[in-house]
Amino acid sequence: MTAFNLQQAIDRSGGNPARMLRSDPRGPYQFPIPQVEYANWRDEQRVWRESAILFDQSFHMSDVYFRGPDTTRLFSDVGVNSFATFGKNKAKQFVAVSPRGLFIGDAILFGLDEDEYALVGAPVAANWVQFHAETGDYDVEVTRDEASMINPRERLLFRYQIQGPSALEVVGSASGARLDRIKFFTIGEFEIAGVPVRALNHTMVGTPGQEHTGLEIFGPREHSARVKDALLEAGTRFGMLEGGALSYPTTSNESGWIARPLPAIYTGDDLKAYREYLPGEGFEAHASLAGSFVSDSIEDYYLTPYDLGYGRVVRFDHDFVGREALEEIAAGPSRRKVWLEWDDEDTGRVITSSLFGGGRGAKYLGLPTGGYSLIHYDRVLHDGAGVGLAMDPMFTVNHGCVVSLATVDAELAQDGQRLTLVWGDEASIGVKPRVEQHRETEVRVTVRTGAAS
Template sequence: MKYTVSSMRTPPEGYAWSRFGQPEYTDWLDESMSWKDACYIGDWSFLWQHRITGPDALTMLGDITVNTLANFALGQSKHAIHTNQDGKVIHEGILTRFGDEEFMLHGRGGFWVRNYLGTTDYDVKVERDDWFILQVSGPNSVKLLEKVSGSSNLRETKFMWVNSLKIADHELYALRQGMAGEIGFELQGPMAAKQDVYDAILEAGQEFGIRKLGARATMINHLEACFPTIATDYIPAIFDEDMKSYREFFTSSMPSFAQPAYIAGSYDGAEISDYYRSPVELGWARNINFDHDFLGREALEAEKAAPRRVMRTLVWNGNDVADVFASMFRPGEHYPFMDMPRDQRGFMWADKVTAGDDLVGIATSRGYSYYYRQMLSLCTVDVAHSEPGTQVTVHWGEPGGPQKAIRATVAAAPYKPDRRRADLHQA
């Protein structure tokens, strides 16, 4: 590994597993099929939650969020994105409005909100909360949740809105989201209720082919459905000098073994900012709305009008990938090990992508899709080389070490058809 944000050469043992539970329950091939042919339950309770309340909460959130918050209705959720003055993503997460003056923000963004609040005189309170988040996703998810909750109105839930459910005698919320690119819900509620809810869903789910989602397969749904992820597809834009005080505040809030990012791969960035990404580059341009002032607006207005790079999927050549594995059965140096279905150590594995002698993109989230029987990656790629079908080369390896040139084809992102908004009455 080359330049790192962390002082450690590799993440500590068990770092990735500690977030998503054990590596496998059946096996990762079976689990990776669950959101296509049945359903899964996965645990995202490691995400931080912050409750934001007060008469100025909506105004303050608008100051640091690229999304429009006009007509933000009660019970509605948004993929809220926070950028620095250059329009690069600091944090992002799901923001839900539960009351006129009450919001819940899931993910790292709550720390940025707390930091920003400290520089203002807004009448707002930001507090850590302790909720569980259980994902239930796949074509059978609606039938399962109807059975376990006895709900008769779940199918009325609009995409990115919450509904109320009662499971195992616990009142909770169901956010219709679908992080696997399929019909799906995130169940949210007080942590004390988590195990009861989990057990009830798992028991009722046997009839519907439910699988528990392990850490090996978890991020493959992000890859197939194109959900770029912090510290995997981009480094949070918090490492510039003007962010020093916030960075110290943020890292002090993390577990002692964790760091904001670990970097590996053939791309040899000269500066940490080379690993930052804008919402446009990550495929989130539709989230940006200029009906209000926010940090990074000027930079994003220019970029959205004339993007330089966009998000695509790359399909890696199977024969070239096979040679990476074959090199480990030959004498002499071999190419770096290509973990299956993807790297499990929490890296941003950034590989350079070329066309001829020109650097045209950076590949991330490399992973094997058992469903498609293909090695895929996400890629921020120059607009001139972004047309599906374009041929490029991914360089697998490390700077100064053996590198395998792997042929790749540009494809749409998401790669798997997006079924999150399917008619629930037909499910």
């Protein structure tokens, strides 16, 4: 049991995790990319559709390594994914669920060797896997290389994301050799500026599944400057830009990745041991909740993998934590992930009234990202009834409007369907420092089932 743990934090706050998280004052995640903007966030967004962009991912993600003869069995036991063909130089979007089949977390899983994997991303999924590694019958060693802001040591690796239609040409030019084709979600090995590197083919900003959109390049930290300089120099003739902390989070909105759903861990006797394992000052204890959706029951914030569009990775070819419950969920109704395009006129009204309404206008809408907590849920209505939840609103020049990723009732997940999003959070006035005096307002939104082309 951790000295001060999540369960104790819940108990000390009055025993209601929803109230605990909605009263947490933390604002949105601040990406520790060295510069907020390198050009400007509009051009940085535009260039990933027209040429290429380089994002330095060396700072903000946790890298958690799992090594040992039982590594594959561990991940198979706690993940919804199939591991029948997984191994060295393979990768996948790993998804974990609770015993009730509810979403806990996801991260990119890298197969570094046959018995060595790395989970890279937010720490939620890695915490869950590590808990099982330490409490179960597994011969697995866990090593954590935390995000820079909570890590007193130098990171082990550099990590550069090159995205856009010219991305592979940029990387090929930097390597000085013709690159062998790297299949989607496969890891290739080559050299840049004499440094051996690995590169994962996956997309951050295009339609998932398109193989031309980019590579995530990683290697030993001590060679970071040499590799980055070579990539930037190679990108010059293609018009590549470096991306800053403002444009980086908006990539998820275009690719359709819901970055921070609330993990379904705060209730249930079967998860009490896990809550006692988690620290009382960790992410899960301070996952600040905000938005127009307000409930006193934390379980109203829980989602399933199907709500989030992860049905494509669920495989019932193996036993795993939550399998039986997830099979029942799969057989029933679920919501669908969609993009909600904000009406331009309503967007203008929100922005204008928030600045000139004298406290009687709408909640301020930041650009390019409008969220004001770590986890953001807005109400989505149809004919006045709740039909879904919307996450952080964001603007990109490629969408040409403000867009919220959302999960809505399946029958309403139709292109062109008109719905209403409630913008604002009157319940957080006086509670969260980023929430000023305002009035909640309704925004007309249009459903899109695919990302902007």
